[in-house]
Amino acid sequence: MSKEKRLTDVWTYINDRQKFTIKELSEEFNLSTKTIQRYLIELNKMGLPIQTEKGRNGGYRVLNNSYIPPVVFTEKEVMTILFALKSLQIYNYKLMEIEIDSIMRKVSYERKSSTRIGIENMKRYIGFVANDEAVKSSDVVEFFRASSESLILNIKYKFGNQVLEKNICPIGIYLNKGTWFSPVYDYKSDKIILIRIDKIIEIKKVGESKEVHISLNEWLETAYSNLYESILSIKKIGETICLNVLLTKEGVSKIKSSSYDLDIKLNEDGSGVINTFIKHEEIDWYVSILFSLGSDAKVMEPKFINKLLYDKADELRYFYEENMV
Incomplete structure (x- = not known):
């Protein structure tokens, strides 16, 4: 087994645990304690935040278990990922700028590789004009969280020249031609209605739904299927x-x-x-x-x-x- 493969296996193992010891890793991977110590130093240099805990029951722990092991991408895959990330500029997503810049830095190389040159060319020659009617990132996040956790929201939103207020439970969000939409269960009308998230004025969480509503994919298939059948x-x-x-x-x-x-x-x-x-x-x-x-x-x-x-x-x-x- 290659050293890279062993490092990845150790990364995956300790990332799934709140706490571990050198002895535990040595027995798990049948490696000497000195080798395990070298691996932990290398993993720390690669970006995995490992903290030493002193004392009788001391050991090590990963500060943030959301890190994933290194993944090998081809140059074409890297450029595709970065192109997709850069295209998010059109939606004025300030909330993602720090993370996107961090990803850009991690896939760039010190040497003059073709990937680095491609990234620089992408920054220089490709631009996306932001949508003037940009939705607030926080509203999209709120609707996504409410969809995944079946939360009931009280919303105020613009409808023509009116401001309406409803208690709703989102079933998902989707993007159509630069605009975010959310099919939601409307408690007053007892049916699924469509909300434009950029029309939202105020959002408040009011509870959790115990009912199981139709999934987003089912709703989309039904909505577009009915439209297609009506035309046919x-x-x-x-x-x-x-x-x-x-x-x-x-x-x-x-x-x-x-x-x-x-x-x-x-x-x-x-x-x-x-x-x-x-x-x-x-x-x-x-x-x-x-x-x-x-x-x-x-x-x-x-x-x-x-x-x-x-x-x-x-x-x-x-x-x-x-x-x-």
């Missing part, structure tokens, strides 16, 4: 679907002042409702109209049109971002 179900030319849209008073005014010939049922307060059947080939046309109305039109059915509107808004956002500089 109306793809036959000539087949119709029911379009139900709520219009504000301003939305009704915008449609009336335009050339769009839409059947609107008016309410007493001047707002209105579009309730009609449309064909698959007309969907893009209606999406364009609804997009021009902005927040003055709320699509109730079919739900997948909201996803089409979201994608259209996202395309426009990226268009303006690319042309800002």
